[in-house]
Amino acid sequence: MKIIPDKIIRSKRKTLSITVDTSGKLIVRAPLRCSEARILAFIEKKSDWILKHQANRSVSKELFPGENLNEFKFLLQGTPCEIRYYDGKRLVFDESKAVLYLPKEKGAESVQKWLKARAKAIFTELAQNRAKQMGARFKSVRISSAKGRWGSCSADNTLRFTFRLLYAPYVVIEYVIIHELAHTFHKNYSKAFWSKVESYCPDWKTKRKWLKDHGYFMQIF
Ligand SMILES: [Zn+2]
Incomplete structure (x- = not known):
């Protein structure tokens, strides 16, 4: 099977490189004057790596x-x-x-705006309820457009969530909220951190796996 790149990005670089994005698309970065034949030969050489990565991310367009x-x-x-x-x-x-x-x-921009507003309302309410239960304090809930992370907790306990977390099942959203609230106590991934998470979300491993398996959801809108 011949592998065709989804996108070739040419720039003032000296070497060829390939990446498979979260939706399984093959992106090639190439020098300005690199021939198509050389690009295809390079892909051919890397086909095992590409197929392996695409299989992990093979999702319907x-x-x-x-x-x-x-x-x-x-x-x-x-x-x-x-x-x-x-x-x-x-x-x-x-x-x-x-x-x-x-x-x-x-277009998509309006949908994004709507999703962000909805995410803000839902995640804020969830964070307030869970914080009460956990005895946690946070500064505020911010909504980001991050495509690389579902949530984060800053040094001053500002909780950030990508609006794309809205696509996840409710129980998974709850896990992310609990996870970030647990970071208000522990700014690390120590045993104490995970036991805090576990006491409010015993099944956190399944939920974390869901997020890992659905990383490509972050490419929607
Ligand atoms: Zn974390």
Whole structure:
């Protein structure tokens, strides 16, 4: 099987390099004047590595939004939800039907904005409830667009979560909240940290695995 790169990025570099992104796409970085033949030969040589990495991340392209968002399906707190274009002026979410009505002229940016607002409300409430239960104090909840991490806790106990965590099942979201709140006590991954997590989320290993297996979810919007 011949492997074709999804993207070739040329720049003033001297060597060729390949990466497989979280959605399984093969990205090649090449010198400005590097011939196609040389690129293909390089890929050929690295095919084992590429196939192994792509298999780990082999996810249907349908999982990722394209230009046309009509009928695009994604998970919201683990529940399937669909975008539908409509003639209205603003974005409306019908919770009972799990349909996000999007004005035709609006795009991914509006969906992102909506997801961020929803993430802020849901994660803040969850963090407040869990903090009470754990006796934890945090400064505030911030929503990021991070694609590399689900959440973090800063030195001053500001909790940050990527809005993309919204795609995860509710119990997984809870785990991430508990995890970051546990960091308000322990700014490390010591035994004490994990036992704190475990006392509020006994099944944390399964949830952590879910996040690992679904890293490509971070590429949605
Ligand atoms: Zn952590």
